[in-house]
Each structure stands twice: as structure tokens, then as C-alpha cells.
Amino acid sequence: MKLRILVVDDEPEIIELVEFNLKQAGYAVTTAADGAEALKKARTQTPDLIVLDVMLPEMDGFEICKALRLDAATAKVPIIMLTAKAAEIDRVLGLELGADDYLTKPFSPRELLLRVKKILARFQTEEKPKEQLRFGDLLIDLPRHIVTWKNKPIEMTATEFKLLTILAQRAGRVQSRDQLLRDVWEYDSLIDTRTVDTHMRRLREKIGAASKHLDTVRGVGYRFVE
Amino acid sequence: MKLRILVVDDEPEIIELVEFNLKQAGYAVTTAADGAEALKKARTQTPDLIVLDVMLPEMDGFEICKALRLDAATAKVPIIMLTAKAAEIDRVLGLELGADDYLTKPFSPRELLLRVKKILARFQTEEKPKEQLRFGDLLIDLPRHIVTWKNKPIEMTATEFKLLTILAQRAGRVQSRDQLLRDVWEYDSLIDTRTVDTHMRRLREKIGAASKHLDTVRGVGYRFVE
DNA sequence: CAACCATGTGACGATTCGGTGACGAAATGA
């Protein structure tokens, strides 16, 4: 499925340039020449990204941006602003507006593409955290704070649960002891890194057969294997 | 590591001026006087940025630009075009060429430096370090801390993994033993440089056929060849 | 060819690393 991009600008040449390049790169592009059209298309087509010029007749880019954010249907769509003045950058990225990136004119098509890719990559991978993690017979239920093995509950402490969860959420990726200390214990560890080992041991003990998922990578850290 | 800039122009005065200023600013500069030379150097030296004059004998800047884009090895290098005519700007930044910025002659050295910095900053920050390195049948997965050859995992120790990774990330460039000690062992090595040899040997042993990628450069160090 | 130097190789002792059980402190809960 192609990613959809809405381009908002009133200058036909810019529109043409941007549209051509984005289409070339495999995106589905729709365009709008003014604020009213932009808002309407944003709501009806739910694009994955909006490229928005600041300088527009009637409703300017700032206003459109604000309006987009206020509408629940479009509030979360990433926006890249096009601006002629470097001085406007602060306002563009400011809190009230919340654009996700900006480009100052003149910009090269390649530059635009880089930004588009970067922003889309960021938003695309930002999947909402799953409520349940399942690996074979092992089930981790985050909201319920329950772990089961073959449907049989496994008792464990809060720290152990968090440790297991963090590892499972990054299944496959090796986590160093320092990393784990930061993420599980949160405050910058005044804690001995060996503490992680002890908790891993207790965790392994409790989850029994499921401990086959918990891998030690000597000299590096621990890893959850699927 | 200094950023490398290739300057392409046929007028010696311009070359000299640009080269002096860029070097002053801490860049590594190489120059080319015509299209053929430019293409060759662009491919062999993999500069981080190319400053390209439009007006050149034989092959003009537009053609060179196009040729650079068509070659995978140079397609992603940002280009700043130098042009005498403001009227050419559209073409320079336009669809078919895709230069990343332009300067109209005459330009001041400060102006050039500003552009160079701007462009380099943009493209430099976009590059995220790769999570996977693939060379033929050899795959190095950094976050997973796994190396495979023809999809078959290769066991190795943490040090060996780091050594291989560092070499692979700098594929093609020879690394001295001292360099490797610094980067792999991190602290300023109280360690014998011959230790590197031993680890290279163990590494080669373990990765078997893939060791064809590991080159010894007599008298200098080791190199990862693609 | 001979001497020399850089690198490959195998072996070995030293060190590091992770698993483990134990213990007291801290937190929890009745």
C-alpha cells in the first residue's frame, strides 16, 4: 500500500516539482491550493503526511496547521512545513503549532525526499505498544500484569515482570546490563550491574521451561529469543 | 574524521580560492578540472559533498550531475552547483538534475562556506548508523549481535564480533593495528599490537569461507574487502 | 641466496565473566 502525501501550496510550479518527485519515489500524492481545500482533503483522505507551505492566500500555513491539530481526525498526521524565511522556523516548530519538520526555500527535491522518508519512518515504526506478547506457550499480559506458560500462571515480582517485559518487547536484540538497568530500574543506576544477573537467575528459575527464551550473550548482555 | 569535498571547476583561480577556503575551514579537499576526472574521483574517493561548476569544457555541469546520479556509488552525494546565470537556477534545482543547492557567481567565500555547512549538516544528520551490514552471503546484525554466513549462524566472542564489525563498517579502508586497538579495545591500549593478529586468526578460523573478506595489508594493518 | 622482518599459528597461564547460593536491608502487608 502506497503511503499518501498531501501537498499544500498555491504556486503551480512548486506543486508540480514536489508532486513529480514524490510520485517518482513511490508515494501517492494529492494536492491542495488553499486552506479550505487542504483541510477538507486532509479529513477525507487521511494522508500519512502533509507537506504544507506557510505562505498561502487567505488562511496561512500556521492557521491550517493549528486547525489540523484541533481536528481529531487529522491531529496526528505528521506535517512538514515549507517556509521562505529562516526566521519563521522557530514558530513552525514551536509548541502551539507542532509541525514535525521544516524546509526553507529554495530546497532541492532530494532534500525534501530525505525529510519525507525520515518523518514517515519515524511515525511508521512508532507502533503502539502491544497489550499482549505471545511467544509459543509463553504469554505476557501487560495491562493485567500476568505471565502464563501453557495457560498456567507464573508468579513473579514486579521487577522480574518488568525485566521480562523489556526483554520480550525487544525480542532478538541484545540488551546490555547498563541498558537494562536504565530501562527497568529507570534512574541512572547507582546499582551494581551484577544485580541484573541475579534477577535474570530468579526469573529463569520461576519461568522454568520458558527460560529457553532467555539468552545470555557473553561479554555483551542478555537477549530474548523468540 | 575530516569531511571530504570534491571541487570541480576548470578555472585555476576559482579552484584555488575555493580550495583554500574549504581547507581553512577544516575540510579535506580534492579537485577536478573536467567531467571525466570529476566522475572518476567522485567514484574512487567517495566525497561527502561535491561543488560543481556548470560551465565546463566538453561535459558541462548538468551532464556531470546527471551522470553522478545515475551511478549508484555517487547517487547520494549532495551537490552544490556554481552558476553564472540566475536564470539557470530552476534547471539546477529542478526535476531532472536534483542538485541540492546553488551559488551564483560571483560569490563570496563566506557564502560558499555557509552553503557547504548547511548542506553537510542536513545530510550528515540524516544518516543513521546501519543496523545490518551485508556483504554477499555474510550478514552482520548489530542489535541482535549475530553473524551469519549463507543464513547459517557463526558463533564468535564479543571481541571477535566487535573487531569484525569495526572492520566491516570501514570496508575498503585499511585499519592499522593501533587503530583497531583503539576502536575495539577502547581504552588506550596497554595491549600488545600482536594481540590483534591473534584475534584476526581466530576470527578467520570461525567465519571460514567468509574470511575472504578479511585482507592483510602487509606492513600496514587489516582491511575488510567487499 | 641469505638475512630480515611481518604475519600466521598453536599452546598456555591468567583473567574475566556469568551462574549460583547466601545474607542482611528494605519494603510490604496483615
Place this chain on the structure above:
DNA sequence: TCATTTCGTCACCGAATCGTCACATGGTTG
């Protein structure tokens, strides 16, 4: 309050890994 659970640290052990050495090998130089 007291009993119980959970936590962080420690000491110890076996095993994996490391750094170094001595020697072999092979390329280079005169």
C-alpha cells in the same frame, strides 16, 4: 508491630575467553 516477601550485594566456582609467547612460515630486500 511483626512476619513475610522482595531486593541488592557479595563471595565463590567453573568455564569461556583473553593476552602473550615461542616458533613456523612466507614475503622482501640487499
